[in-house]
Amino acid sequence: MAAAGADTRGAWCVPCLVSLDTLQELCRKEKLTCKSIGITKRNLNNYEVEYLCDYKVVKDMEYYLVKWKGWPDSTNTWEPLQNLKCPLLLQQFSHDKDVYLSQVKKGHAVTLKNNNKALNPAVAEYIVKKAKQRLALQRWQDELNRRKTHKGMIVVENTVDLEGPPPDFYYINEYKPAPGISLVNEATFGCSCTDCFFEKCCPAEAGVLFAYNKNQQIRIPPGTPIYECNSRCQCGPDCPNRIVQKGTQYSLCIFRTSNGCGWGVKTLVKIKRMSFVMEYVGEVITSEEAERRGQLYDNKGITYLFDLDYESDEFTVDAARYGNVSHFVNHSCDPNLQVFNVFIDNLDTRLPRIALFSTRTINAGEELTFDYQMKGSGDISSDSIDYSPAKKRVRTVCRCGAVTCRGYLN
Numbered sequence: 200m201a202a203a204g205a206d207t208r209g210a211w212c213v214p215c216l217v218s219l220d221t222l223q224e225l226c227r228k229e230k231l232t233c234k235s236i237g238i239t240k241r242n243l244n245n246y247e248v249e250y251l252c253d254y255k256v257v258k259d260m261e262y263y264l265v266k267w268k269g270w271p272d273s274t275n276t277w278e279p280l281q282n283l284k285c286p287l288l289l290q291q292f293s294h295d296k297d298v299y300l301s302q303v304k305k306g307h308a309v310t311l312k313n314n315n316k317a318l319n320p321a322v323a324e325y326i327v328k329k330a331k332q333r334l335a336l337q338r339w340q341d342e343l344n345r346r347k348t349h350k351g352m353i354v355v356e357n358t359v360d361l362e363g364p365p366p367d368f369y370y371i372n373e374y375k376p377a378p379g380i381s382l383v384n385e386a387t388f389g390c391s392c393t394d395c396f397f398e399k400c401c402p403a404e405a406g407v408l409f410a411y412n413k414n415q416q417i418r419i420p421p422g423t424p425i426y427e428c429n430s431r432c433q434c435g436p437d438c439p440n441r442i443v444q445k446g447t448q449y450s451l452c453i454f455r456t457s458n459g460c461g462w463g464v465k466t467l468v469k470i471k472r473m474s475f476v477m478e479y480v481g482e483v484i485t486s487e488e489a490e491r492r493g494q495l496y497d498n499k500g501i502t503y504l505f506d507l508d509y510e511s512d513e514f515t516v517d518a519a520r521y522g523n524v525s526h527f528v529n530h531s532c533d534p535n536l537q538v539f540n541v542f543i544d545n546l547d548t549r550l551p552r553i554a555l556f557s558t559r560t561i562n563a564g565e566e567l568t569f570d571y572q573m574k575g576s577g578d579i580s581s582d583s584i585d586y587s588p589a590k591k592r593v594r595t596v597c598r599c600g601a602v603t604c605r606g607y608l609n
């Protein structure tokens with residue numbers, strides 16, 4: 200039971216073999232509270248409506264079938280409308296009902312039976328599925344926000360279909376090196392500037408340009424590396440050369456796209472042009488391992504493999520199972536995010552960090568995209584497209600809709 204209940208960040212999690220209903224029954228018998236299975240002090244002895252499952256009219260009285268929070272489905276009861284103090288749930292119920300009915304109306308008419316005295320079972324079934332999905336997505340959103348270490352919030356939204364949280368995805372904040380790969384996490388050199396913007400700072404020491412202007416916008420051309428100040432530098436957290444390391448500042452939304460592109464990411468706030476939006480993280484694996492996984496993956500899996508080809512082609516980032524919000528960002532041939540290679544505490548040029556910056560102003564509500572073929576080198580000239588056998592085996596049709604669409608993802 201501990202595995203299901205505890206917020207054990209970083210610890211091993213074992214899937215619980217006992218059903219949720221059984222766990223809830225056990226907890227109630229022992230008078231134990233357990234937030235993650237929905238048993239709180241408040242509903243241990245009291246009843247709280249979790250969602251509404253069905254509707255009927257008996258002798259001119261309206262009734263709803265109630266699923267009680269922290270209680271198994273077998274204890275659902277019919278309650279008269281006047282006893283229900285849950286306006287939001289009633290609203291969701293009627294919204295879901297309308298959505299379902301408008302969908303079937305397009306096909307063949309399945310509406311209320313018995314002169315509006317009861318719901319068609321298919322409608323009730325859809326409403327329950329939708330309620331369960333809403334709870335699952337809320338739990339996932341809570342988990343993502345517990346795990347993330349950056350400032351911006353993560354919102355999850357699906358108003359399109361019944362798809363729930365991805366079953367095999369684990370949120371990470373930074374690279375997860377595969378066994379045998381070591382990521383040095385302390386730089387050998389740090390600057391001693393009193394003002395990093397005006398003095399010979401870390402970028403100059405690496406022989407490159409200072410990447411940012413005073414408004415925290417990137418001012419170097421694509422393909423140029425970013426060298427940020429690191430843990431050895433004398434400067435403080437407000438140094439103008441510490442941007443990517445502070446993580447995503449914007450609140451973003453993982454949403455279900457309506458054009459068949461699965462999940463996508465949109466921004467909930469306006470993003471200034473040339474601003475850091477997010478890092479691309481995942482497992483760091485060798486290119487040989489990437490080749491092997493590429494053979495096993497389907498079309499979609501392959502698109503999560505990002506070659507670190509800044510100066511060598513030894514390593515690949517695989518964001519298929521481990522990743523952050525960038526895992527959900529869709530491809531576009533005309534993207535609004537651009538890839539940059541970043542060096543902070545790890546100065547090994549074979550292992551740059553990958554940062555995504557806006558190429559233009561992005562308004563609140565706009566979907567974020569980057570070009571899956573665009574690597575840190577900044578163009579898609581033939582040598583930056585990976586023609587490894589694993590990747591050209593299957594071609595995936597691009598659905599980005601851009602005027603300049605190249606037609607394929609790979």
Ligand SMILES: [Zn+2]
Nearest residue numbers: 390392395400
């Ligand atoms: Zn400096």
Ligand SMILES: [Zn+2]
Nearest residue numbers: 390401428432
């Ligand atoms: Zn520095």
Ligand SMILES: [Zn+2]
Nearest residue numbers: 395428434438
């Ligand atoms: Zn600095």
Ligand SMILES: [Zn+2]
Nearest residue numbers: 532597599604
């Ligand atoms: Zn395209």
